[in-house]
Amino acid sequence: MYANDSTEYWFDMKREEIIGSSVFDLEKKGVFVPSITRKVLETEKKQTLIQTTRNGKKLLVTGNIIYDDHDQIKYIACYSQDVTELEELKAYVKKVEGELNSIKKELVELQLKKTTPSSIIAKSEKMKNVLRTIDKVAETDATVLLTGESGVGKTILAEHIHKTSKREGKFVSINCGSIPESLLESELFGYTPGAFTEANPKGKKGLVEEAHDGTLFLDEIGEMPFSLQSKLLTLIQEKKFYRIGETEAKTVNFRLSRQQIEI
Known part of the structure; x- marks a missing residue:
């Protein structure tokens, strides 16, 4: 191997150490990786690649074949350009692009949240304050009580909280005032097979x-019978309940939203 003075700087070796050495030995020692000469000999074609030296430099290296009069390979002429700073810049740009893509993804997700059918456009400052509050609540697992006159949109707000939250389960709504007291408990908590007369033989969830993993919305909770309120309290505090006819408690994970009409 022959070398000029620049190789001392690139390979961190004296020129005298390089001249006469085998490129294969130098590659094994990690002086430069990969060997452009080896690549050219393997392919018998001109090659260009990024080479890393043992002192951390990045070189753009091109190897050309020089033939003798008998079309046999006589030399492999290689020339190099220091692109260390360029490679570092490319790595930095790639890192920044990755971070920007992550930010773009978050912005798209945020935009999708803001443009879902449950999104609400508010004009009054009071309603804007309500939306700001429920958006903060949506990020938590807190139980929510919505109060207001009939027709002001409490159910829409409850759905908005669910859809902008991280919960992946269903939004389940039940009107406590429209279901007879005798059926409300079985509708809420379900029952085991044969728990009572006329019960579904397979039981009911x-x-x-x-x-x-979703949201349970109890509409007109003020109409709920007192006999169920203690069971509801256990459900709220411990996230546990009993099916009718069952002695072992079941555990659930949900957000409870409640609506109370103000008269």
């Missing part, structure tokens, strides 16, 4: 279970 209640709305509480349907809302697992």
Whole structure:
């Protein structure tokens, strides 16, 4: 191997150490990786690649074949250009692009949240404050009580909270005032097979279970019978309930939204 003075700087070796050495030995020692000469000999074609030296430099190296009069390979002429700073810049740009892509993805997700059918456009400052509050609530797992006059959109707000939250389960709604007291418990908590006369032989899953990993919205909760309120308290505090006819408690994970009409 023959070398000029620049190789001392690039390879961190004296020129005398390089001249006469085998490129294969130098590659094994990590002086430069990969060997452009080896690549050219393997392919018998001109090659260009990025070479890393043992002192951390990046070189853009091109190897050309020089033939003798008998079309046999006589030399492999290689010339190099230091592109260390360029490669570092490319790595930095790639890193920044990755970060920008992550930010773009987050912005798209945020935009999708803001443009879902449940999104609400508010004009009054009071309503804007309400939306700001429920957007903060949506990020938590807190139980929510929505109060207001009939027709002001409490159900829409409850759905908005669910859709802008991280919960992946269903939004399950039940109107406590429209279901007879005798049926409300079985609708909420479900029952085991044969729990009572006329019960489904296969049993029934209640709305509480349907809302697992989602949101359970109790409309007109003020109409709920007192006999169910203690069971509801256990459900809220411990996230546990009993199916009718069952002695072992079931555990669920949901957000509870409640609506109360103000008269």
